[in-house]
Amino acid sequence: MNKITPKTLKGFRDFLPKEARKRAYVIEKLKSVFESYGFEPLETPSLEYAEILTGKYGDEGDKLMYKFKDNGGRDVALRYDQTVPLARVVAEYGEKLPMPFKRYQIQNVWRAENTQRGRFREFLQCDIDTVGTANINADLEIIICVAKCLETLGFKQFKILTNDRKNLKDIPKEAIIIIDKLKKIGEEGVKKELSEKGFDSSILENIKISGKTPAIDLLVEKLEGKVIFEPTLARGLDYYTGLIFEVEINGYSAGSVAGGGRYDELVGMFADKQIPAVGASFGFDRLIEAMNELNLFPKDLQTTKVLILNLPNFEEKALEIANKLRENNINTEVYLDSNIEKGKQFNYSEKKGIPYTIVPNENETFTLGWKNENGQIEKVEKITFNNLLEHLRS
């Protein structure tokens, strides 16, 4: 058989262990904060009937959606966001769900975007939403929970830009999309594009004098110094109807790391009545990138803590000590092949980034080696199992 060239599709990524561990770390932190506020996990299928998804995200969304016919000839589409599937779930299960329904969802979505820095065709979204209440407390809780997530990840300075879609209600959709580019192309750019498309460029000035809503006033009060009223904030997606927001990290300029808002008319597209909802979504890749840039990942994300070298005549001893360490919740690998020379086993440990190496000795003792903060190798010889445990736990 001919060799098949190993390659991945543009916009799709492998995550090798080092990167995968960072992702798992962020997911774990987000989940813990989501759950601390009473949001519960939901999963929906990757594939939906195409008609469930199309027409909800605007023309751009329909164009970027992965749509195809399955083996049974059905028109199907890959998940494009997690909000529309949530709306479908709420309509489908109705009375079975507690109302309000507070859920979090952490799954991949697929968009056939032009790939560029930080833009991928498969990427993870992390969402929280509260469906079934128009109470302002739901809006506040969503944004407070988002802020708490960012603090838990280690971000100290960020700002939450807020606006209300109602402030834009008299402005045509096409003009909103232009105004949404304000950050990218500046005020002059927006005015120019508005004129070119036949809009009165004074729209922008009129928006600027629109007023804060009670929700925004409350937010400003609750999250002192973090919330900014930004009357030109528009957000791209079609379905928002009330409060909208975006979160920017100081010192990270690639774009907002989270955003969301109130959408009181989306669930009704699948149900016999309107059901109000509000939610937020984290841009997972940007979070990771911002954390890398600001150096917020802990240094000890390595999952394997110890490698025990496998030396002739010490195989059984290596397995025994490994099991004892595992019983003490210390992730321990035994090198698999005692025919491989010691130096190569050390190289393996180094390449894998395993912090501690154990060399079995005679008489139930071991040599423990590790690199100190300056990158120098330190070791303790003739250590007993209990000393070993103490060292590894310190």
Add this chain to the structure above:
Amino acid sequence: MNKITPKTLKGFRDFLPKEARKRAYVIEKLKSVFESYGFEPLETPSLEYAEILTGKYGDEGDKLMYKFKDNGGRDVALRYDQTVPLARVVAEYGEKLPMPFKRYQIQNVWRAENTQRGRFREFLQCDIDTVGTANINADLEIIICVAKCLETLGFKQFKILTNDRKNLKDIPKEAIIIIDKLKKIGEEGVKKELSEKGFDSSILENIKISGKTPAIDLLVEKLEGKVIFEPTLARGLDYYTGLIFEVEINGYSAGSVAGGGRYDELVGMFADKQIPAVGASFGFDRLIEAMNELNLFPKDLQTTKVLILNLPNFEEKALEIANKLRENNINTEVYLDSNIEKGKQFNYSEKKGIPYTIVPNENETFTLGWKNENGQIEKVEKITFNNLLEHLRS
């Protein structure tokens, strides 16, 4: 706009919070055992070039694969298992990876199967594999790790059926597929089908007298009473070349919950040389089903521990106590709307399955209510914050 009927595709599933929590519990347990043996996380894309996946799983696999043309006209396919993408990764990254490369992977796969009980079109696989060594220790470690996973999930009695593909090396592929049905259709059935397809039905008798390999002998020794040499075990997938195994749970008859084996020629299809490998895969849905049947899930999987009722004039107090509980790592929800009557707030708590309810009182005290083991409501009145903490932690 017309209402869109909310529905999901056949073979695809929503996981509402109760089910999603069980899944998260099993994943967490498996991850912790995988990591304790030095397996590290890997993620690969959902979509691959179709040519990467086709021709690796036999004709049946090619037929069941979700293949389509993407927006750029490329032939793409959804992940069908996690072994072929792993082989692609090893060939693609080569020297960048530590060798042997020990990874775990927990992602969805898609197969357009006829749906029936326990058969889905989107399902989760949980795999461990060791690539880059033919050492028998790798085979043993994989199977020992699988056994450890099952014990950690609470399974007490299970058996590991083992065989070696080399015992079947003189038997045509088509006959192996028939022999693989032994459990389903019985010995007479297999012999009949062999004859019908023109094979000598004595093949089956000949297989039965084949011998154990050294790896199987060692396994029998290491996992006393759990490992059974089963010379007729065949396993469906094309790529196995050596030791193969399947795990069955006593008292759960729907089929094996895990399986795997050695495949020394798959990675070579993408690389310039042969790279030996061995691995195992858990059937996640069957694990969940077996755990349900054997009652192995803990009773307290609920993520939200406390609901604080939201009563007029006590809103601020509710939020304050919630924050203090969260600081103490107790997941706490505040009911969002103080206009909703108390009884309905209780109903919400019940429907969501939240174990504790707190009603704020005057004078910095609270009433704590919960259901005891007999389903009766118990409560303590005029409790202080510190008493509250004690109660919730006990």
